[in-house]
Amino acid sequence: MLGSMNRPSIRANAEQAVVDCAACPLRPLDAFVPMSEREVEFMRSFKSGELTVSRGALIFEQGTESAYLFTLLEGFAIRYAMLPDGRRQVLNFVFKGDLLGLQGEMLGEMQHTVEAATPVRLCVFSRRRIWDLFTNVPERAYDLTWLAAREESLLGDRLVSVGQMNGHERVAHALARLYLRGRSLGMVEDGRMPLPYRQRDLADGLGLSLVHTNKILRDFRERQIVAWRERTLVVTNFDALQAEAGMEDGDLPPRPLI
């Protein structure tokens, strides 16, 4: 279902119909806070188009500036930072509904790269209009800050995981969180959800070697807890997964969508 695209891509495609914010497929999902008429109206004017990129394309690149902010409409991406010698730390798995580029907007230069892990469709917002939002639509400005605070909180979680947990706990923790996120976005069906990343990506996100990560995944698979094969995550025993992760907090609260 997420095969390669037969379109040239990497540029905005005017031919294809653009989603009207009023009919946004994301907004009704459990993951998001309902939006007022006024807010939808504003978003409609705020949105300046859509962008489609193919797998492997860089949506943002570490060390550069960008004139746009994006919200991921469809597909999967990955946010990472690289060290000069090539080591890579995955900071975040990007799912639909996630806002991208706020950091670049605020700090000027991106501190990380965002890469499409599948073909991806993005809502485009112009950077220059951010200030309008602060002066004219304080509710939306507040939501923006809320999102930044939440992103920080999630990164903190990840730091706890990488800093304090052993390999099994880290993998279990990461898969459990991904599963819950997927569920809140309606991507889970019968315990299965698409998760089109590579083992390398997970390993780089957890600070583990690829080989070790692979062995932990095998262990979980053999013990009938989770199986992640062919870009699909199958959670057989969610309780065991949570137990393995040594934590038991459930769903994340709904968040504003921008």
Added chain:
Amino acid sequence: MLGSMNRPSIRANAEQAVVDCAACPLRPLDAFVPMSEREVEFMRSFKSGELTVSRGALIFEQGTESAYLFTLLEGFAIRYAMLPDGRRQVLNFVFKGDLLGLQGEMLGEMQHTVEAATPVRLCVFSRRRIWDLFTNVPERAYDLTWLAAREESLLGDRLVSVGQMNGHERVAHALARLYLRGRSLGMVEDGRMPLPYRQRDLADGLGLSLVHTNKILRDFRERQIVAWRERTLVVTNFDALQAEAGMEDGDLPPRPLI
């Protein structure tokens, strides 16, 4: 000079003079962006008092709500998260000028604890007035978002360090960053700055054991790169320290003060 206090503490002390924002000792420091008259005036009305706490006191506690935001005026603190079994991840070393509690304000509940590492003096802001700021002083709201974005960026850095670097690199990286932060706050004199934390705190921040951290510190000391003893950091060879950390980015840009 940072001995224990002989005052009861943990409560606001009306007797002692409160710093007027116009005469804020932090604002003129290199670390901060200059503030307009209008902004100073707003901050003066926004500030609702000061709080002094003694070493070891908890300024915020994981899992609770708080009615206040704080800016650290004087002293040192530490921000950490704990796992149910007692493992601790230090998220941040808090220096003067740092804003505390934004996450609690936005998300409702604090996801981490903030503890005073020395006696500490804080500016107090009422949570309830945050919304005023979004509706009436968009510049300040923007600054708030800016700070949240920067905090996220710094956490990302730390994640890269903990996830990808070996012990020596992590310690060097952390000490180099602390030194640069201290310098921008005018705390460095002759290559020395106060750093009143314990080795345990650094170890918990880097995801290393106390013993291993201690051995790395000894190595750096013997090699005349940095020495951290008696709550003082002495950087003998900053270039070597940066080299050891495998990175070479300099000072952080100035930031807004709130």
Added chain:
DNA sequence: CGGTACATTGAGGCAAGTCAAGTTGAGTGG
């Protein structure tokens, strides 16, 4: 002076890393 809190050091073990071969599956072109 005993107590408490940190720092330091040595010894031994294991979780996780590195190296080195496969295997599998999808895409591609003859």
Added chain:
DNA sequence: CCACTCAACTTGACTTGCCTCAATGTACCG
């Protein structure tokens, strides 16, 4: 439709960075 390529996943064997355990040292404090 089969051979070839290439990227991703697996697995086994060996190595090591970092951990844990267990003392000991040191400084301050009541």
